[in-house]
Amino acid sequence: MDSDSSVAILLRKCKQLTPWISFIILFFVLANKVRRIFTPGLRDIPGPYLARVTRLWNLANVASGKLHEKTITAHKTYGPIVRTGPWHISISDPEMIPVIYGVHTKFIKSAFYEPFIFQHEGNTMDGLFATRSPKRHAVIRSSVAQIYSMTSITQLEPLVEICTEILMHSFTALSLSHDPFDLGVWLQWYAFDVIGYMTFQRRFGFMEERRDIRGLIMGIEQGIRYFTHVGQYPELHRFLLGSSLMEKVLNFLAAFSPALKDANPRPWIADIVNEEIKRYDLEAKAAPSQRGDFLAWFRRQQQKDPTRFSDFDIFSNCLGNIMAGSDTTAIALRSIIYHLLKTPRVYRKLQDEIDESDQEGLLSPIIKYHESIKMPYLQAVIKESLRIHPSVGFPLERVVPEGGATLCGIHVPAGTIVGMNAFVLSKNTDVFGLDVDVFRPERWIEASSDELKIMERSFLAFGHGTRICTGKNISMMEMCKLIPTLLRAFEIQWVGDMDKDEWEIENQWFARQKGLVVRFWPRLQKHRVEKDSLGKIRDEKD
Numbered sequence: 001m002d003s004d005s006s007v008a009i010l011l012r013k014c015k016q017l018t019p020w021i022s023f024i025i026l027f028f029v030l031a032n033k034v035r036r037i038f039t040p041g042l043r044d045i046p047g048p049y050l051a052r053v054t055r056l057w058n059l060a061n062v063a064s065g066k067l068h069e070k071t072i073t074a075h076k077t078y079g080p081i082v083r084t085g086p087w088h089i090s091i092s093d094p095e096m097i098p099v100i101y102g103v104h105t106k107f108i109k110s111a112f113y114e115p116f117i118f119q120h121e122g123n124t125m126d127g128l129f130a131t132r133s134p135k136r137h138a139v140i141r142s143s144v145a146q147i148y149s150m151t152s153i154t155q156l157e158p159l160v161e162i163c164t165e166i167l168m169h170s171f172t173a174l175s176l177s178h179d180p181f182d183l184g185v186w187l188q189w190y191a192f193d194v195i196g197y198m199t200f201q202r203r204f205g206f207m208e209e210r211r212d213i214r215g216l217i218m219g220i221e222q223g224i225r226y227f228t229h230v231g232q233y234p235e236l237h238r239f240l241l242g243s244s245l246m247e248k249v250l251n252f253l254a255a256f257s258p259a260l261k262d263a264n265p266r267p268w269i270a271d272i273v274n275e276e277i278k279r280y281d282l283e284a285k286a287a288p289s290q291r292g293d294f295l296a297w298f299r300r301q302q303q304k305d306p307t308r309f310s311d312f313d314i315f316s317n318c319l320g321n322i323m324a325g326s327d328t329t330a331i332a333l334r335s336i337i338y339h340l341l342k343t344p345r346v347y348r349k350l351q352d353e354i355d356e357s358d359q360e361g362l363l364s365p366i367i368k369y370h371e372s373i374k375m376p377y378l379q380a381v382i383k384e385s386l387r388i389h390p391s392v393g394f395p396l397e398r399v400v401p402e403g404g405a406t407l408c409g410i411h412v413p414a415g416t417i418v419g420m421n422a423f424v425l426s427k428n429t430d431v432f433g434l435d436v437d438v439f440r441p442e443r444w445i446e447a448s449s450d451e452l453k454i455m456e457r458s459f460l461a462f463g464h465g466t467r468i469c470t471g472k473n474i475s476m477m478e479m480c481k482l483i484p485t486l487l488r489a490f491e492i493q494w495v496g497d498m499d500k501d502e503w504e505i506e507n508q509w510f511a512r513q514k515g516l517v518v519r520f521w522p523r524l525q526k527h528r529v530e531k532d533s534l535g536k537i538r539d540e541k542d
Helices: 003-037 049-053 056-064 067-078 094-101 111-116 134-144 150-155 157-177 183-200 213-230 234-239 244-254 258-263 266-286 294-304 311-324 327-342 344-359 376-388 449-457 472-489
Strands: 081-085 088-091 118-120 123-125 405-407 410-412 417-419 490-494 504-508 510-514 517-522
Touching: 049 056, 049 081, 056 067, 056 081, 056 213, 067 081, 067 088, 094 405, 094 449, 111 213, 111 234, 134 311, 150 157, 150 472, 157 183, 157 472, 157 517, 183 213, 183 266, 183 294, 183 311, 183 327, 183 472, 213 234, 213 266, 213 311, 213 504, 266 294, 266 311, 294 311, 327 344, 327 376, 327 472, 327 490, 327 510, 344 376, 344 472, 376 472, 472 490
Parallel strands: 088 417
Antiparallel strands: 081 088, 118 123, 405 410, 490 517, 504 510
């Protein structure tokens, strides 16, 4: 038999086998789907049918930018425990917070966080936020806990005040013109300049130049969008931006196309961090540094104990500040202003508290943190704003440990991915009352001590347990200082129909808001920050 005949026979046999091969593949795919649907423990959990068989249900919600709204609706429909994927469940019962996120929990972060890990110059950048290892997280956290404590953060308060003065000067000019402007954009610029100043004792210059410097804001936004979408199928990350080869390819192509450079923003954000580290080292080499920013603190700790901080650790911590330090605060500041404007009664009540404290001589020209915490209604307004609109709009995913766990009365098998969303918890009427959709700061003041404890335990805006947000105190300081300083100096007016017009929210991990367009009107002449005052500021920006 010649070779051509052999090939022909082989092809005929393959053609005959093709339907059977297709049938076998289809059988195993369907069998796997059925197995997922009827897995003991998971099969008893209600949820959308599509979510029981594929992750596409959740991916579609992520792509829509409305994941928090879809999850709230799902819980209203199906109850406190909802199946959101073949191996994923969402929980709204606050009693489960210590079980899943408590200090001694065995639930570890899911693979969703792997896209937040990337390759840079041969190093795996996992860092404090992205690392899934409890041991590594404990080591990193113990080394930086002191600098992120409120005691240490208040030592950096003068840097925050310089940024606040620059912002107030700009707002004074805008208030005199009465021109409408997007306050949300300004709050992002402010938060970015603050975190840059606190990390490197150098402002990026967003407020002075009134633009997105070096595309930082856009780059981080695009990076987060990648994280959240690929996070639904994290196994793909190793072939995409998790691949050192892909990074090299993108860096090569970026020389010919700015769009491709924007597709992978982390390397050039990393370049900015490297630039600042080199600047500090050159300054310190010329003369002993007296700087009091994060980078200086990290370097001093490294000199005391090189095993505690490597160059990589310093780089990673500084990068983490820049990647996450502005969005969370900007979102919180927008939420406060927006809900005050939409609730005039609360606006006036808070303004009265601020004016009363000011008239008693208790407030500085730029209100200090220790002064702000003595205003109880201000603290209630901040808390309520964080409740009704948390900065993070995704579930904090964890993996059920070996042996499984009983959640909401159902035994859930090991390996199941569970998560709780701060937006969903904020709608719990058993905890926060029947008026959960109403912005009412009084709930934090009128609650009994027992009710307040339950509300505090159900509050997930900054996370919980050992994984609680390390930048919480930075954000709280900015809110506590800026909000009363603004309301004392300016009357803020919503542009448009206050009863109909709303902001826009796009949830891509951070629940960013757009459309906070306002006018400012000057209130008290003595609290305006004029140009002469600005001239005294030590400008350390290039």
